[in-house]
Amino acid sequence: AQTVTQSQPEMSVQEAETVTLSCTYDTSESNYYLFWYKQPPSRQMILVIRQEAYKQQNATENRFSVNFQKAAKSFSLKISDSQLGDTAMYFCALYNFGNEKLTFGTGTRLTIIP
Amino acid sequence: DGGITQSPKYLFRKEGQNVTLSCEQNLNHDAMYWYRQDPGQGLRLIYYSQIVNDFQKGDIAEGYSVSREKKESFPLTVTSAQKNPTAFYLCASSAMGTGSEKLFFGSGTQLSVL
Numbered sequence A: 001a002q003t004v005t006q007s008q009p010e011m012s013v014q015e016a017e018t019v020t021l022s023c024t025y026d027t028s029e030s031n032y033y034l035f036w037y038k039q040p041p042s043r044q045m046i047l048v049i050r051q052e053a054y055k056q057q058n059a060t061e062n063r064f065s066v067n068f069q070k071a072a073k074s075f076s077l078k079i080s081d082s083q084l085g086d087t088a089m090y091f092c093a094l095y096n097f098g099n100e101k102l103t104f105g106t107g108t109r110l111t112i113i114p
Numbered sequence B: 001d002g003g004i005t006q007s008p009k010y011l012f013r014k015e016g017q018n019v020t021l022s023c024e025q026n027l028n029h030d031a032m033y034w035y036r037q038d039p040g041q042g043l044r045l046i047y048y049s050q051i052v053n054d055f056q057k058g059d060i061a062e063g064y065s066v067s068r069e070k071k072e073s074f075p076l077t078v079t080s081a082q083k084n085p086t087a088f089y090l091c092a093s094s095a096m097g098t099g100s101e102k103l104f105f106g107s108g109t110q111l112s113v114l
Helices: none
Strands: A003-005 A010-014 A019-021 A024-026 A032-039 A046-052 A064-069 A074-079 A088-096 A101-104 A108-113 B004-007 B010-013 B019-025 B031-037 B043-051 B054-057 B064-066 B076-078 B087-094 B109-113
Touching: A003 A088, A003 A101, A010 A019, A019 A108, A024 A074, A032 A064, A032 A074, A046 A064, A046 A074, A074 A088, A101 B043, B004 B087, B010 B019, B019 B031, B019 B087, B019 B109, B043 B064
Parallel strands: A010 A108, B010 B109
Antiparallel strands: A003 A024, A019 A074, A032 A046, A032 A088, A064 A074, A088 A101, A088 A108, B004 B019, B019 B076, B031 B043, B031 B087, B043 B054, B064 B076, B087 B109
């Protein structure tokens, strides 16, 4: 079985500050991918960032970066210089090549305060 | 513009009624997926299809049915056997259906029971 845990149901931060969203996962597989998806108030899911487990280098996409700690099975998302448009639900997800299963966490609701 | 179109945006179901949610994509993707989203929970996979005329059950397929007669279309029927259908339904697609790829999502359908 594989699990994805997001222990922060809600977070808020002032505009222009940096915020980190936590995600931990559990899997017995060694070959997997990790994702962060964003769901704004429009409710359309959008891929924010992807990390291959075999890569040691943390993925970055503009203001978004991850801290991937494979041994600790931790995959946090850092948003720098936060903007009002970052207000959304953020979902962490894990894909295992072994069982071909994609599992989502329960999400973190992030609010950027003007 | 390429993308995924879901319709209707809102749908109401009466007791004992079957309803069909539409999902169309013009991305030329092979794989299509249906997810269910409930408050406080992550996305759960209902059905997926990696090729025309073939589909597989996901984690919560009971009470649902699908068809994949065309590459562009993957409609989901919520049958009367689904006793708790109220949820937000998201359709997604990916290029090859390997699971490690980026998922492209539609804007969703909110289904409620009258």
